[in-house]
Amino acid sequence: MADKKNLRTPIVCVMGHVDHGKTTLLDKIRGTAIVSGEAGAITQHIGATEVPIDVIINKLGDPRLRDRFIVPGLLFIDTPGHHAFTTLRSRGGALADLAIVVVDINEGFKPQTYESLQILKRFKTPFVVVANKIDRINGWVSQKDLPFAATFKKQSEDVQSRLETKLYEVIGELYNQGFAAERYDRVTNFQKTLGVVPVSAVTGEGIPDVLMVLLGLAQKFLEVNLQYSAEGPGVGTVLEVKEEKGLGATLDIILYDGTLKKGDTVVIGSLGEPIQTKVRALLKPRELSEIRYESKFKQVNKVTAAAGVKISAPGLEGALAGSPIRVATEETLDEIVAQVKSEIDEVRIDTGSVGIMIKADTLGSLEALVHEFQKDEVPIRKAEVGDISHRDAIEASTVEDPLYSVIIGFNVKVHPDARDFLQESTVKVFTSDVIYRLVEDYQKYVKEQQE
Numbered sequence: 001m002a003d004k005k006n007l008r009t010p011i012v013c014v015m016g017h018v019d020h021g022k023t024t025l026l027d028k029i030r031g032t033a034i035v036s037g038e039a040g041a042i043t044q045h046i047g048a049t050e051v052p053i054d055v056i057i058n059k060l061g062d063p064r065l066r067d068r069f070i071v072p073g074l075l076f077i078d079t080p081g082h083h084a085f086t087t088l089r090s091r092g093g094a095l096a097d098l099a100i101v102v103v104d105i106n107e108g109f110k111p112q113t114y115e116s117l118q119i120l121k122r123f124k125t126p127f128v129v130v131a132n133k134i135d136r137i138n139g140w141v142s143q144k145d146l147p148f149a150a151t152f153k154k155q156s157e158d159v160q161s162r163l164e165t166k167l168y169e170v171i172g173e174l175y176n177q178g179f180a181a182e183r184y185d186r187v188t189n190f191q192k193t194l195g196v197v198p199v200s201a202v203t204g205e206g207i208p209d210v211l212m213v214l215l216g217l218a219q220k221f222l223e224v225n226l227q228y229s230a231e232g233p234g235v236g237t238v239l240e241v242k243e244e245k246g247l248g249a250t251l252d253i254i255l256y257d258g259t260l261k262k263g264d265t266v267v268i269g270s271l272g273e274p275i276q277t278k279v280r281a282l283l284k285p286r287e288l289s290e291i292r293y294e295s296k297f298k299q300v301n302k303v304t305a306a307a308g309v310k311i312s313a314p315g316l317e318g319a320l321a322g323s324p325i326r327v328a329t330e331e332t333l334d335e336i337v338a339q340v341k342s343e344i345d346e347v348r349i350d351t352g353s354v355g356i357m358i359k360a361d362t363l364g365s366l367e368a369l370v371h372e373f374q375k376d377e378v379p380i381r382k383a384e385v386g387d388i389s390h391r392d393a394i395e396a397s398t399v400e401d402p403l404y405s406v407i408i409g410f411n412v413k414v415h416p417d418a419r420d421f422l423q424e425s426t427v428k429v430f431t432s433d434v435i436y437r438l439v440e441d442y443q444k445y446v447k448e449q450q451e
């Protein structure tokens with residue numbers, strides 16, 4: 001039997017186009033895990049749900065599989081979409097170990113499907129494609145929660161061939177995007193070929209198969225990445241900075257290495273100097289059975305990776321979503337502060353030479369934008385996390401070349417005084433919450449200027 005001691009739970013993100021079923025799929029996976037509670041309950045984290053391996057094996061219905069898998073389970077990030085994926089960054093890469101790309105089998109590929117694939121390709125993240133909403137295929141007779149093979153067998157020949165036709169349209173699109181893909185049960189080598197699982201997130205058909213493919217991917221691709229030291233200092237990424245009643249600013253973080261304890265000194269990335277503070281409380285959601293308590297949270301003394309947890313501590317207001325959080329000791333403090341600072345600086349570009357200005361809501365989205373514009377060889381003068389301020393507006397207005405007197409804003413607000421200023425100026429501002437749209441809009445603008 002394989003050694004299970006030193007592998008942490010892989011972190012899984014769900015991505016795909018709006019309305020293709022990401023939230024429904026996550027709910028189903030959570031529901032699945034709660035229902036099959038006998039084999040060890042799921043654990044609710046802050047911002048994530050952990051499904052232990054025993055629950056999955058139970059779902060797969062073959063106890064012999066137990067010894068084949070050495071990961072302790074799967075940790076699903078609760079916020080679907082590639083925004084969460086890019087926010088959850090770690091040094092030099094994505095924090096999510098695995099991803100699910102959901103595509104509506106009846107609608108096929110849409111802009112955010114393409115964008116998800118591009119992001120995953122760039123980060124080299126192993127993923128599985130879910131061809132969702134098979135219950136909507138004309139004539140489909142639903143078989144609640146059955147694995148795909150079992151439900152497929154029960155469909156008429158007509159329905160089977162309708163599914164195959166639609167499935168191969170999805171596979172063809174994947175091929176056009178540079179991925180060799182196949183129905184997952186026809187894949188012989190997951191290193192070379194992407195698995196596509198036909199699923200209904202509503203009826204649960206095919207869900208066990210998705211979980212099994214994810215476990216298989218974790219096993220094949222991640223063993224080295226998942227090795228960690230449970231006793232080591234905690235390392236994580238800030239998912240969100242959140243104001244909580246009675247607590248002030250708190251951080252929702254995903255811890256991906258080591259242990260974090262109440263009272264630990266932590267260093268967190270911010271716009272200025274890294275924040276140094278002491279953890280006042282570590283909070284987890286209360287179980288449903290504990291609703292008699294007034295607070296939504298309960299305190300724990302420590303958490304070990306991988307885990308989602310809320311941190312209450314003084315001075316968290318300026319923390320950046322997407323930035324690192326690291327536990328420090330008296331001896332390591334200086335070194336850790338320098339490390340966190342350099343991790344933030346890696347993303348920020350402030351050369352003072354020619355180029356456009358980019359503002360984004362998180363470090364991860366900023367990194368993705370910078371990458372896309374650099375790919376197009378667009379010079380960038382400044383790239384920063386934060387809303388578009390009056391100072392940004394003034395700065396952009398001093399640039400003479402209209403091609404670079406430009407502010408790109410991703411998921412950020414324009415401050416009222418900046419807005420007033422910009423209305424009177426010739427600065428061109430593009431804002432959107434879709435990365436490729438910003439790139440396209442800017443390209444169009446450049447073309448117009450050159451004509």
Ligand code: GDP
Pocket residue numbers: 016017018019020021022023024025080132133134135136199200201202203
């Ligand atoms: P998201 O935007 O990707 O999170 O999509 P949602 O999970 O919110 O789903 C969008 C709509 O599609 C909702 O009305 C869901 O009930 C529906 N939906 C999602 N998955 C399925 C499915 O497998 N079958 C059917 N019939 N409807 C689905």
Ligand code: MG
Pocket residue numbers: 022023024080
């Ligand atoms: Mg949703």
